[in-house]
Amino acid sequence: MARIVMKFGGTSVAGTERIRRVANIVRAQAAGGNQVAVVVSAMAGETDRLVNFCREANPLYDPAEYDVVVASGEQVTAGLLALTLQSMGSKARSWLGWQLPVKTFSSHSNARVGEIYADRLLESMEEGEIAIIPGFQGVSEDSRITTMGRGGSDTSAVAVAAALGADRCDIYTDVDGVYTTDPRIVARARKIKYIAFEEMLELASVGAKVLQTRSVSLAMKNEVRVQVLSSFVEDGSPPADTLPGTMIVSELEMGKLLEEGKVERQSVTGIAHDKNEARVVLTRVPDKPGAVAEIFAPLGEAGINVDMIIQNVGRDKGETDVTFTVPQNELARAQAMLEDKQDALGFGRVITDSKVAKISVVGMGMKSHAGVAATMFKALAERGINVQAISTSEIKVSVLIDEDETELAVRVLHTAYGLDAEEPAT
Amino acid sequence: MARIVMKFGGTSVAGTERIRRVANIVRAQAAGGNQVAVVVSAMAGETDRLVNFCREANPLYDPAEYDVVVASGEQVTAGLLALTLQSMGSKARSWLGWQLPVKTFSSHSNARVGEIYADRLLESMEEGEIAIIPGFQGVSEDSRITTMGRGGSDTSAVAVAAALGADRCDIYTDVDGVYTTDPRIVARARKIKYIAFEEMLELASVGAKVLQTRSVSLAMKNEVRVQVLSSFVEDGSPPADTLPGTMIVSELEMGKLLEEGKVERQSVTGIAHDKNEARVVLTRVPDKPGAVAEIFAPLGEAGINVDMIIQNVGRDKGETDVTFTVPQNELARAQAMLEDKQDALGFGRVITDSKVAKISVVGMGMKSHAGVAATMFKALAERGINVQAISTSEIKVSVLIDEDETELAVRVLHTAYGLDAEEPAT
Structure with a gap:
């Protein structure tokens, strides 16, 4: 039994058909008796649509009201994934940013995640309910909706994993891992099995855009093992005991893997x-x-x-x-x-x-x-x-x-x- | 100085251009030193879009998660109207159902409105801030999002007006009032200036669909004067001291109007x-x-x-x-x-x-x-x-x-x- 946070990006949840595929992947993880929390982005294109509305309404928009508008995209996906899982016979419910709550600080529209109160979440997961959490959003000190800036759902996922003490945070995206370099440039680029947080940070900050930099820092700080993998796999999902993507680990764990010969020096x-x-x-x-x-x-x-x-x-x-x-x-x-x-x-x-x-x-x-x-x-x-x-x-x-x-x-x-x-x- | 609740339906807020027109009408009401709260529906078509998503996800949907999805439509409009008013130089902010809170009871997706805690709302309105409240939504006893059924925004508006002790609740819609009968059938139908709650209830329940029946009952119970009028007026809005639509009043007030000769017997x-x-x-x-x-x-x-x-x-x-x-x-x-x-x-x-x-x-x-x-x-x-x-x-x-x-x-x-x-x- 493991406790796993899974995060799905906008292209993975674009439309009810794709949400159904995501639900299958989630169910495969939960099937082994694992406790599963899922963090979802807005459907691809939805955040852009909402941001455009804000710009039309007020080019110099108030970030607090901007947050009210754009956070709705993730809310919709969270509800729909819960409904889809229920239709397949799983127990599932959504937990909005203000419900957990996901406390954030600093400015609206680019908030930083603070404490996440995960007690009720844990309780529900222990009862076998799959928890669905809209990414990107939280709540400010004065109980207003906040968002964490574009790509903030990665950060949400890592923060939830840290709060839950999860064994792993799986980030499902449209690539199947981190490569030694851009495979569009080098056909012989290799998927990296294990990479250290520090390396991932340097790669992210110089243009390998698989994960939001802030999410990697947060994972490093909280020692959350993060796996990057693709949601566009065959029907169902990879078995939980293989390593289909790239695992991002601490320097300490990397040292052990080197000693054990699991990683080449x-x-x-x-x-x-x-x-x-x-x-x-x-x-x-x-x-x-x-x-x-x-x-x-x-x-x-x-x-x-x-x-x-x-x-x-x-x-x-x-x-x-x-x-x-x-x-x-x-x-x-x-x-x-x-x-x-x-x-x-x-x-x-x-x-x-x-x-x-x-x-x-x-x-x-x-x-x-x-x-x-x-x-x-x-x-x-x-x-x-x-x-x-x-x-x-x-x-x-x-x-x-x-x-x-x-x-x-x-x-x-x-x-x-x-x-x-x-x-x-x- | 009066305290006024204004409610705008889906066609009145369909798109940022129409929201701008609504903002002008709101500003005209606020200009006379009136305290103004605005209740908004989702953009026309938006609720249907969200309901369809839910049906696709799960034909036998869980009403609690359905509410999470569909309540987002009003949330978006509320944020956008606040942004638009701010762009015109007005102070404005949105208050979501869970923020006030708007307590509801009974079932999800068809919740009944209970107590509304309006203290902070009143405080903000007294400081000259226009309050924007998404209609149709509230929060349940266990802090989950609820919705009040189709047309529930009328009920939200009346409930907010009752909680605020408002002088009037103006329901802006795509007709300019209540008529003696359907003007599409009788060209010489007359707009009714004053109508009693009881009459309005009977007319609503037998097919004159200007207001949701539940909202009329609530207005009668709380003696909230409700005015029905059109948001599709000339640029700006009617002056606050005329009666451009139909006013729905108590039997007592109707008696006084008859005595004063303002209404024909x-x-x-x-x-x-x-x-x-x-x-x-x-x-x-x-x-x-x-x-x-x-x-x-x-x-x-x-x-x-x-x-x-x-x-x-x-x-x-x-x-x-x-x-x-x-x-x-x-x-x-x-x-x-x-x-x-x-x-x-x-x-x-x-x-x-x-x-x-x-x-x-x-x-x-x-x-x-x-x-x-x-x-x-x-x-x-x-x-x-x-x-x-x-x-x-x-x-x-x-x-x-x-x-x-x-x-x-x-x-x-x-x-x-x-x-x-x-x-x-x-």
Whole structure:
């Protein structure tokens, strides 16, 4: 007997026919005597429809009322899944965010999940009732509906799993796991069986969009084992004792799996790419203490996320070029802000380039394997790929390259780190 | 300064453009310093969409989960109207059924409204905030969402008005008031300025479907003045001090209005018709004590609503014919039940006819005017209309006639009671 939280995204519950398929998967999990709670998203397209209504009603919408409108999408799916399970003979009931309650704090429309009172939920699950919980929604201190921002249902699921002390949180999505890299780029990409939270976080934050980053952080903090797997499986569901998807586990558990030989020891676990970066070069920045801080302070205050930073060695006496990256959708704002302050900051010109890509290799193994970065630079140089900037963390090395070379670089690195599968994926 | 509850139905809030028009009407009421609460339905078509989802998910749906799904329609409209009012510079917020709370009792999906806790609502309204309340929904004893059955938003509005001690409950709908009869049948039908609760109840129950019957009962019980008026008025709204629709008032207030000469004294206030009745004749029923009771007891137990009953004088020795009416949609069930018990009850045959119509004349004035029924029978007889059955109450006379003569009968009676307007309605 295990206690399992299952989460289904918008495409998995788009329409009553798909909800029926989800119900079959849920019943298969419950059949083994497992206690099951299910977290559901709104039907695909529904949240967009509701958000559009809000925008039409009030372009500068009050996030509290926006939450009242958009939270209804998940409420509908939760009720429908409960009804469907009942029609198949299962005991099931929905638990809305305000009913548990799922306490949230901080701002409306982007609330952070706080405490979840799971006593009644546990009681009902122990009596064999399948609990259905609308994702994405909670309730504020003053008893108003809140939502957790797009993709918040992943976070809801992990939070519910933490509150229930669940053995596992299964995130059903439209991919069947986390791959060593994007299989659309590398046909020989391999599905990763086990990945550490830290690795998943780095991959998620650099563009491997399988899980919402916040949900991975929460899982790591609460040590919730998260499995990513596909809801588009054959009729019924995979047996509960196999591992059809990717399991995200703690560093401790990963260590044990390595010792037991269940996981192969490697330096790099996965390779991600991100084309949403833009490069900014400020020329002829005065080479004096504090100059660089003066540049980045106003960007930070404006909430613009500066990532890679390179300060070239001064070319002319007392001057230097500063290169950094920002998200592409914040480039215009960053550029306008810098040009406004050109005189005050005393630089020459702002040169921008959004035709760049960030390629990252990620792996806990880097901590013990030397030469990971060197392998990267060598492999890229051999194919004539020019590295424009570099950033590193303990378990990640990222480089900025020409956007046109993205796919080439990913393939070259996938081979260089020995990640290619023997057979291409079907 | 007045405290006013306004209710808008599904066609009035179908889409953000119409919600904007509703917001204008609400703002016009609030502009005079009035305290305003607004009760809204789901967008037209939305409840049907949600009900269909439930039927697809589970034809024998659990009403508790059905309520979770369908209550979302009103929630969306409430949030959108609050957003729209805010975009126009008004202070506004939504109050969901569980937030006030609107306590309900009895069964899910057809709950009856109980106590409404209006303290916080009043406080917010006194601070100049427009309160938006989704109609149709409440919360059960065990904190689950309930709904009040189709048309329940009228009842919500009256209940909120009662809880707030409102001066008036304005029901905005797609007609501009209550008429002396259906204007599609009688071009010279007149809009009634004031009508008593009792009259409105009789008219509603015999087919003049402007307001849900339950809402009228609730208004009568709590003495809430209810006004029916159209939301499809010119830009903006009628000034608050005129009476653009029909005001439904207590017998006491009606008496005062008569004394003051604001209302004309007449015997009949309105004429309703109902084509949803069916006639059942049982031939050769044993003419002995208890025989008729034996017929109607099982129908009553099955929830079949028997209306007019006529027991003919016995033709043959010891036998009689019994005629009665049931709603058309219950005819098949009634017939099957009676034929099942033919031997036990000992009657001859069951003859049914659904090509009948019930015509009712309604008016408080009947209490003091004699000869109302006589006028009816005479007027119908002069046009050769045969009366198949008769039933009366203190303020109503109903006759059953051939369905084909419905419109003729309504026109004849409208003239006979002096209800024709001088000019046809435009």
